[in-house]
Amino acid sequence: MKAGEGFFxxxxxxxxxxxxxKETVDLFSTYSSPxxxxxxxxxALWKKQFALEDKVKVGFLPxxxxxxxxxxxxxxxxxxGGSGITFYYLLPTWVSVRIGKQMDVSLGEFHSFQLSHxxxxxFFEGELVYxxxxxxFFEPKTDSFPYFIIVPIEIKNKSNTxxxxxxxxIRVDNLSIYNNxxxxxxxxxxxEYGKSSELLDVKFIQNMPKNYGKFTLVQKSKSQDKKSIxxxxxxxxxxxxxxxxxxx
Amino acid sequence: xxxxYLDFLTKINPVILLKAAIFLVVGIIITxxxxxxxxxxxxxxxxxxxxxxxxxxVIYISLALIIISFLKTLGFEVSALLGTAGIIGIAIGFAxxxxxxxxxxxxxxxxxxxxxxNDIVSxxxxxxxxxxxxxxxxxxxxxxxxxxxxxxxxxxxxxxxxVTRFPIRRIDLKIGVAYxxxxxxxxxxxxxxxxxxxxxxNYPEPMVVFDDFGSSSLDLLFYVWSTKQNWxxxxxxxxxAIKERFDGEGIEIPFPHVTxxxxxxTKPMPIKIVDEDAH
Numbered sequence: 001m002k003a004g005e006g007f008f009x010x011x012x013x014x015x016x017x018x019x020x021x022k023e024t025v026d027l028f029s030t031y032s033s034p035x036x037x038x039x040x041x042x043x044a045l046w047k048k049q050f051a052l053e054d055k056v057k058v059g060f061l062p063x064x065x066x067x068x069x070x071x072x073x074x075x076x077x078x079x080x081g082g083s084g085i086t087f088y089y090l091l092p093t094w095v096s097v098r099i100g101k102q103m104d105v106s107l108g109e110f111h112s113f114q115l116s117h118x119x120x121x122x123f124f125e126g127e128l129v130y131x132x133x134x135x136x137f138f139e140p141k142t143d144s145f146p147y148f149i150i151v152p153i154e155i156k157n158k159s160n161t162x163x164x165x166x167x168x169x170i171r172v173d174n175l176s177i178y179n180n181x182x183x184x185x186x187x188x189x190x191x192e193y194g195k196s197s198e199l200l201d202v203k204f205i206q207n208m209p210k211n212y213g214k215f216t217l218v219q220k221s222k223s224q225d226k227k228s229i230x231x232x233x234x235x236x237x238x239x240x241x242x243x244x245x246x247x248x
Numbered sequence: 249x250x251x252x253y254l255d256f257l258t259k260i261n262p263v264i265l266l267k268a269a270i271f272l273v274v275g276i277i278i279t280x281x282x283x284x285x286x287x288x289x290x291x292x293x294x295x296x297x298x299x300x301x302x303x304x305x306v307i308y309i310s311l312a313l314i315i316i317s318f319l320k321t322l323g324f325e326v327s328a329l330l331g332t333a334g335i336i337g338i339a340i341g342f343a344x345x346x347x348x349x350x351x352x353x354x355x356x357x358x359x360x361x362x363x364x365x366n367d368i369v370s371x372x373x374x375x376x377x378x379x380x381x382x383x384x385x386x387x388x389x390x391x392x393x394x395x396x397x398x399x400x401x402x403x404x405x406x407x408x409x410x411v412t413r414f415p416i417r418r419i420d421l422k423i424g425v426a427y428x429x430x431x432x433x434x435x436x437x438x439x440x441x442x443x444x445x446x447x448x449x450n451y452p453e454p455m456v457v458f459d460d461f462g463s464s465s466l467d468l469l470f471y472v473w474s475t476k477q478n479w480x481x482x483x484x485x486x487x488x489a490i491k492e493r494f495d496g497e498g499i500e501i502p503f504p505h506v507t508x509x510x511x512x513x514t515k516p517m518p519i520k521i522v523d524e525d526a527h
Contacts, residue, residue, distance in 0.1 A: 116443065118450035119416055119473070126415060128475055131450045 001025075001058050008038045009060045011095050012112040012147045017044070018058050018097060024048040025056055025099055027107045031114075049107055051099065059103045061219055062149060062184050063096035064172040066109065068129045070118055073136070077155070077165040079193075084156035086188075087136040090148040091172065093184065096219070112147040120169060129169060140212060144182040151175065152188040152209070159193055173222040174204045178215040185215060260322060268321040275314035283307040297364035300381060346401070350384040353400035357381075362403075363410045371398055371408035412476045416449065419472050419483045423490065424465030426500035431458060431466065434499060441489045442472050447482050449473040464504045 001007065006019035016029045017040040026046035071089060079085055092113035099105045115130035140150055151170065157163050168191070175186040188205040208215040283303040291299030320326045358381075363369050367378050369388065374396045376388035386403065388396040411417075425434050435456045442454035452473045460467040470490075474482035494501055 114446050116446045116450055117448070117475070119452065119475075121415075123416065123452075124414055 001056050002054060006040075007058055007060075008040075009095065009097075010034060010038075011060075011093070013114075014095060014110050014112050016060070016095065016097060016110065018107070019046075020051075020056055023050065025051045025058070025107065027097060029108070029110050047108070049099065049105070056099050057101060057103065059098045061096045061098055061103070062177050063094040063109045063219060064149075064175060064177065064186075064222065065091070065094055065111065065115070065130055067117075067172075068120070068127070069115065069170045069172055070120060070129045070131045071134050071136075071168045071170060072131055073166055073168075074133055077136070077163075079155055079157040079163040079165065081157055081160045081162055084154060085138070086152060086154045087138050088140050089134045089136055089151045089153060089170075090145055091151045091170075091186065092132070093147055093149050140183075142182075145184075149177060149184040149186050151186045153191070154188055154205075155191045155193070157193045163193060171202070171204075171223070176206075176217060176221045177219040178208055179218050180208075180215050181213050184218065185212075187221075264321060264323075268318050271321065272314060272318045275317075276311070279307055279310040279314065282310065295364055296366065297361070297381060300365060301358060304382075346399075347384060350400045353404040354381075354383045354385075357386075357400055357403060362408075363413070367413065368411040369408055370411060371403065372406060374398070375411070415476060416452070416473050417476050417479050418452075419474060419479065419486065421470040421472070421483075421486060421490070422459070423468045423470055424462055424502060425468065425494075426502045427466060429466065429499055431468075433497075434468065437493060437497060437499070438468070438470050438490070441486065441493055442470075445472075445482065445485050445489060447474055447478045448486065449475070465502045 001018070001020045003020050003022045006017060009016040009018075013031045013033060014029065015032060015035075016027065019026045019040075026048050028040055028044040028046050030041070030044075069091065077085060077087070092111065092115060094109050094111050096109045097107040099107060115132055117128055118131035120126050120129045140152075151172075153168070153170065155163075155165060155168075170189060172186070175189065178185045178187070185208065187208060190203040190205055192201040192203070194201065204221070283306055286306050287299040287303035289299075290302045316326055316330075319329065363378055363386075365378055365381065368375065369378055374388060374390060376390035376394075376396060378386055379389050380387040383400075385397050385399045388398065390396055423438070425431075438456050439454055442448045443450070448454065449472075454470070454472040457469040457471070458466070459469045470486075472482065472486060491501070493499075
């Protein structure tokens, strides 16, 4: 992009304009229903990034939300003791605007669809997360979902007790984004419900499934935890309201 | 007395005096540098509150040791001096009970830690951000940018509120609707408004309580939750959205009405239109 040139990007309700001036790269974003007019508003408040180069590469990449996402299932998932399930969830994607030769300078990240906030914890401590009410499916659909990331989730119930999962928090900052023909995918999250106690172990599986074609890495995970994060991110108190034991 | 003091000064070796002076200056510089370093490191590891207190403690102790060493280098009898200082200290202590009380209260507050730096506290009509916690007092910066000094003794004696102690806060909205309105509809609409505001927390769940049959309205209490950082933003957003949605749905927000009633026997009060053009 040279001085005087501009770019326009639209993702669901999100509209982003990027323009190059002699010394800066300017960005303006807004939310509105899709419109034919792709010109920036005359009173746009541009965010300026200093860039002395004559030519600048600009990219719009998919990004994970800036907070973990709590899935609240409309239909709770029943997992008998000693079994497991794998399901797929469509995570509303964010758009990362990047510049530079290596696309390493971020001008900002913006949501395509807005999710509402909820509180994971109690009145004294906890953390802010997004809440989504997903419709899960058990085979990845072949349709194209341009504003979503397919997130595979596996829950293994290693205990002898049946589980009824009504809520589940996904640490999206631990997931990478891959491009697979028509859709973006995240790597798999594995939740293992403990044998002897009610503890939950969480692992991020780096390998992508082999039977769905070629996967190209688009965005590395923001956090690089690959092993179990049980002790770091989860504690039994948080899990009490996440997993509910049936047969009561 | 003057003569003995001069005598004492003339007796001091200039080299020793220079050494002591250098020791004093360098010691003070190092002490304050050390204080800043400790404050930075401890704040990073624990909290700004602990960082500030630790650095102050280190600075006070170091300065006391430097001054004692300085005096000792000059040839003062430090033990006698300390004894005298102790006696003087007790005398001053008795004379300034309020200050001592503030210091002791300050120590209790340090132990109890009811607030930290940058917390928002409210005490006796003063609400502001805690910008300094000292031995005698804490300092607040109020939201209209006033500097308020609150003695530690007052904090021990008086109930005060730490507004930002917990990560989430409830926003209480008092809403009045006209007697003709359907409460179920109003309740459902309010909950929908909360659901549509992204920064309003889904959990703890928003709640509508039918509070009172007011003098001119049905009074409802609408409770929503937000993070402490978003409190003002969510409150404004909710108030705007309620007014907008109520106007859109034709729900009346009444203001106090006065009906003049002259009794069942008397005739209604006559109303005469004076100027028809005005209507």
